[in-house]
Amino acid sequence: MMTTTSLITGTPVHAAAEQELSPDGDFTRVAPATVNVTLHKGMTEQTPADAKSNNISASATKNGKQGSITADGETQDWNNDTENYNPALYGKVGYTAYDITAVAKDVTTDGIKAIGASIQASQAAGKLADNEYIKGATKVMPEQFMTTTNTTTFQNLAASDDTSEHHVWAFVETTHAKGLVTQISAPIVAALPLTNKAGNKFQTDSQLYPKNIVQKLTFSLIKHGDSPSGDGKTTFLPGVAFQLYSGKPGSGTPTGTQVTTDANGKLTVSGLTVGSYYFVEVASGDVADIDADQEGTYLMGADARNDSANKLNFTITDAGVDPTTLHADMMNYHAPDMHKTLEASDTNFNSSFTEGTLASFKTTIHTPNDIKGGKGSEIGGESYITEPYGVFQGSDTADEGLTWVRSESDFQAVEPDGTVLKEGTDYTLTDKDNGRGYDIQFIREDGKVSDTVAKYQGQEITLTYKMVVDNDAVIDKALYNTFDLAYQNHPTNIGKQHVRHIIHKVPVYTYGAKFVKKSTGLFGTGVADTKLQGAQYVVQNSDGKYFNGFADGADDDSTAEAQWVDKLSDVKEGVLTSGEDGSFEIKGLHTGDYVLHEIKAPKDYQLNTKDLKFRVEKGTYTNTVYTARDDAKTILPVTGSNERTALAVAAVTFVVVAAGAGTYVVIKKRKNAAD
Incomplete structure (x- = not known):
């Protein structure tokens, strides 16, 4: 065998x-x-x-x-x-x-x-x-x-x-x-x-x-942050949290606990076997949730949300995977920013204006590096572009007292190198009703910004424009021009729709002054003074020009504007007259020093021999009343009279005046003219 x-x-x-x-x-x-x-x-x-x-x-x-x-x-x-x-x-x-x-x-x-x-x-x-x-x-x-x-x-x-x-x-x-x-x-x-x-x-x-x-496999992810200037530099982002899910983006199941990037921006997830997975970023540290109004230096990307736009997904098939490909580099981009100011030339009067003049505003919008989709992210060795912004627009709103007039606005949208963006190509501009402002839209019909706007990503678009301080302006009250930048860093047809906002507002003011005309009182003491009607004044500004009232000019708005003339004799409409209670006022002026010049005294009173200086600023119209006084005219003796009786007899005048809680008496002898 x-x-x-x-x-x-x-x-x-x-x-x-x-x-x-x-x-x-x-x-x-x-x-x-x-x-x-x-x-x-x-x-x-x-x-x-x-x-x-x-x-x-x-x-x-x-x-x-x-x-x-x-x-x-x-x-x-x-x-x-x-x-x-x-x-x-x-x-x-x-x-x-x-x-x-x-x-x-x-x-x-x-x-x-x-x-x-x-x-x-x-x-x-x-x-x-x-x-x-x-x-x-x-x-x-x-x-x-x-x-x-x-x-x-x-x-x-x-x-x-x-x-x-x-x-x-x-x-x-x-x-x-x-x-x-x-x-x-x-x-x-x-x-x-x-x-x-x-x-x-x-x-x-x-x-x-x-x-x-x-063996079970390990996936590593490194989190980067972009440079807001668009210079291409990046930094590692520590303390950024992620949750791993198994299944299809948007409907998966959390796997394990959240993991957080270390000091080098790195995290690892181990224990992986056959299956489909995706990472969802969790708002933390400097990274703001794009689905909430949370503040943050960086903005979560649409590529790491729990929806169909998620790009941080990978699959270990039943044929396996090359372990070296189980790696991702993900970029977080700086959120947009916006600041609104008055032009420097309009800050000379502490943000105050004369009615009818134009206030010049400047809105600076920092364009994010991923406005049209950001580079710098990859998973499994494949680079991808993040989702472009689906919302990037502004709304400028003026309080009552400010009016937007397109033809007078001198509106421009300018890039840092002086390139002027074109309306209809790079943005659309829509006037709001009743001159209450405008809306500007940077997203075009194709759902993205123009190539010109994208070219300057990481830089600033500067909007400059003017608004009229109109005759409805409330004196001493802040008149706000508000800009609302609305943005969303993913298309409007994918996932949860939450539009974030940055809102800045800038106040402007118009001021005035109130006056009361009084006599100088008993013997110039101010005691027993009397409010005087009929006094007439003109106002002179620091440039030596005289106020000649408000009148609508040749511009396109319907706002009356302050008129100033060189000669006193040319003043027709700017005369201020005291009323029965002695009061008069001027309003709609910017901060400054002015002069009150009397051109007619009340009946039986002498014209003031000196001009009166006064200050217009915040609160002077609401909280201050300037007093202007005139002396009564002197009573002279009858010329050539031989009558000495009235003047020869010494007379004593008693005047009783109430003063607070008590009473005081002024006694004055009058002597005849010969004395």
Whole structure:
């Protein structure tokens, strides 16, 4: 009797025993012609430390001890740290069976080992098809894959026939998940059929046990922040939080806990197996949530939200993945910014204006670097452009007392190098009703800003324009010009729609002054003074010009404007006259020093010999009343009279005047003229 052996994962197994019959070749065949072979896949998980160092040695296992199986074709269980292979986690594994009987000349234990080693070496070199045994195979069974029960069965394999008392088969792992499987199983070479463990019959169903070393994968992400100036420089962003999800962006399930970038802007997520994943950025630190009105230096990107626009997604398929591609660099961009001021030339009078004049405003808008989609982000080695802004517009609103008149506004939108943006091409401008301001839109019909606006991303657009301080302005009250910059850094047809706003307002004022005309009182003391009607004044400004009232000029607005003339004699409309209560006023002036010049005294009073200086500023109209006084005219004696009676007699005048809670008396002797 001749005995052959097969090698199953390095262990020799006795094959079928054939009995020699008569020399003329007559015999009765007792071995099965075909058998079924079931492969039971095992796996041993590689430790995280070994995975980090890409250690794929046989000893690189979870607890340092792999399972062992006695390869005898019988049903067995995995032991130690080896367990049933899980294709749902570690991917597709397939085997191809080759009938190499015709080229397997040496089927001794050493010969079987040599065949297995030859196939393994060719496979490691990526030249399996060139191996002499594989090339010499007379039959190749179609590749079969491990099922969810970690098995696959090759049925009806040739085992014994008239041409060969046994068939030698090589079972080769021809598919495995890249990255997840760090060491494939060694080729299994077996001479079929096999005898059972008891040695009393042939196996018609043999069980073989190949095994892999597997690992869970790690994904790393580095978070960058852009330079607001658009110079291309970046910085690492620490303290930025992310949540990993499994599934489809927008409908996935959180996996694990939030992870946060370290001082170098890096985070890692481990324990990854077959599946689809995506990162969702969580507002934290300097990064503001784009779906809320949270303040922040940087703005979350639409590419990292939990919706269909998410670009931070990756998939580990059942074919595996190259672990070096499990990396992303993500850029956060500075949020837009906006500031509103008065032009410097209009701050000379503490932001105050004379009614009818134009207040010049300047709104500076910082354009973000990703206004038309930002560069600098990549995942899995593929670069991508972030979503462009879907909303980028401004609304300028004037309080009552300020009026927007397009034809007088001198509106311009200018880039830093002096390039003037074109209305209709780079923006649209729409007047609000009743002169209450304007709206400016930078997003065109194609849903993006123009190429010119995008060219200057990271720089500033300056809007300059004027508004009329009209006759409805409330004196001493702040008249606000407000600019609202609205923006959204993703298209308006994707995901949650939340428009963020930056609102700045600048006040302007117009002031005035109130006066009361009084007598100088008893003997010039101010006591028992009298409010005087009919006094007339003109106002002179610091330039020496005289106020001549308000009148509508030749411009396009309907606001009356202050008129100033060079000569007093030209004043017609600017005369201020005291009323019955002695009061008069002037309003609608800017801050400054003015002069009150009396041109007509009240009846029986003398014209003031000196001009009166007064100040107009915030609060002078509301909280201050300036007093202007005149002396009564002197009563002269009748010329040429010989009557001395009235003047010769010394007279005593008693005047009683109430003063607070008491009373005081003024006594004055009058003497005749001769005295």
